[in-house]
Amino acid sequence: MPTTKDPATAPAPEPLSGTEERLWRSLQRLLVALPRALDEDLLRSTGLSLTQYIVLMHLSEADGNRMRMTDLATATALSASRITRLVETLRVHGLVVKERHATDARGSMAVLTEAGRQRLLGAYPAHLASARRRVMDQLDPALVQRLGEELTAVADPLRSRCRPGCECCEATSVYGEAVM
Numbered sequence: 001m002p003t004t005k006d007p008a009t010a011p012a013p014e015p016l017s018g019t020e021e022r023l024w025r026s027l028q029r030l031l032v033a034l035p036r037a038l039d040e041d042l043l044r045s046t047g048l049s050l051t052q053y054i055v056l057m058h059l060s061e062a063d064g065n066r067m068r069m070t071d072l073a074t075a076t077a078l079s080a081s082r083i084t085r086l087v088e089t090l091r092v093h094g095l096v097v098k099e100r101h102a103t104d105a106r107g108s109m110a111v112l113t114e115a116g117r118q119r120l121l122g123a124y125p126a127h128l129a130s131a132r133r134r135v136m137d138q139l140d141p142a143l144v145q146r147l148g149e150e151l152t153a154v155a156d157p158l159r160s161r162c163r164p165g166c167e168c169c170e171a172t173s174v175y176g177e178a179v180m
Contacts, residue, residue, distance in 0.1 A: 034134065041130035046123040051076065053127060055086060056095060056120040059112035066111040068101060095119055 016024060039050035048056075058075045059065050067075070073083040087110045090096040095116035101107035112120075139147065 037134055038127070038130050041134075042123065042127055045126040045130075048119065048123050051078070051086060052090060052095075053120070053123055055083075055090065055110075056112060056116050056123075059096065059110060060117060060120055064111075065117070066099075066109045069098075069108045069110055072110050090116065 035050060042048055042050050042053055046053075054076050055072065058072060059067055069083055069087065070080065072078075072087070073080050076083065078086065087096055087098060090110075091098055093115075095113055097111045097113055099109045099111055101109055136144070
């Protein structure tokens, strides 16, 4: 049985090198600034927030364009109450419907409507342009594949919040190509 080391007696971690510190601080800035910038771009050009876009995207990628609300919350890193409010906003605009889970009366499903799919497809070019301008165009094209592999290696172990069989972390683009 694995034991947890007492933090008081564990050896101090090795300090970051100058190069590592620069990378770490850049990642911290990126995690804060990039979502804000993408959200501003998307809101200005489409009227959708980045969070609304991400919810519609996850639903479009899910089997049958539907996800359990708990899985959708996990996939979007939102709390249960926040995903409930967001799905309700999308429902009022006709972009999703909410249904009872077929086999679990306690669960609810969010389902993408055709209007939601069309809204997502309409917003995709603006989101893509923003992602390209703010990220891809800033990177050396020769490093994109390797950087993708390295970031995937960091991100994959963080998927531990997903329940077995959850589809929330798998992805295809809105046009059906696998992206992970």
